[in-house]
Amino acid sequence: MKKWFLKNSISFVQGYQDFSKDELEKLQYGIEGLYLTITKLFIIFIVAFLFGIFKEVLAVVVFFNIIRFTGFGFHAEKSYQCLILSLLYFVVLPMLFININLSNFWIFLICLICIFSYLLFAPADTVKRPLPNKKKRIIRKFSTVLIGIIYTSFILVFSHSFFAPLLLSALVIQAIVIQPAIYLLFGQPYNNYKNYVKA
Secondary structure, three states: OHHHHHHHHHHHHHHHOOOOOHHHHHHHHHHHHHHHHHHHHHHHHHHHHOOOOOHHHHHHHHHHHHHHHHHHHHOOOOOOHHHHHHHHHHHHHHHHHHOOOHHHHHHHHHHHHHHHHHHHHOOOOOOOOOOHHHHHHHHHHHHHHHHHHHHHHHHHHOOOOOOHHHHHHHHHHHHHHHOHHHOOOOOOOHHHHHHHHOO
């Protein structure tokens, strides 16, 4: 199915414009990423619907992608790994936080650990998306920490709201995907920007 989608999508686009070999590779990479994202989200939302937490999972996906945009983080190279991790992140973790009654002390401690992780490890780049520009890395780190603080403030002030456990889930997921340990676990290099000329 994926090969068919890629082949037909590229053929369709090539019908309107000629591409160099490099441009074609970038185009294929982008279309493949779009395909994997759509199919992965479709499965996640089906599972979420079956468990009766569709709205909650949708909210976690949105909250996570906001902080992921600045903090970056680990990407699984194999689609089945990505799907399994995504189900754990976006379905299992929110279900735990929704159903476990944590005191404000433990919630604050979890948030504090997450923010501290952002200070240490964000932004965490990848081989395909390195961040060699030092200034941009600093801006992204500051932005990730700031978003973390905003999320934490909302969680603590509105601790009994619908969104509190979902924001907490997003904070924890982001803290996980930037850990050097997860890169090591899946055999991927960490701090990829160090392989490039410092800017």
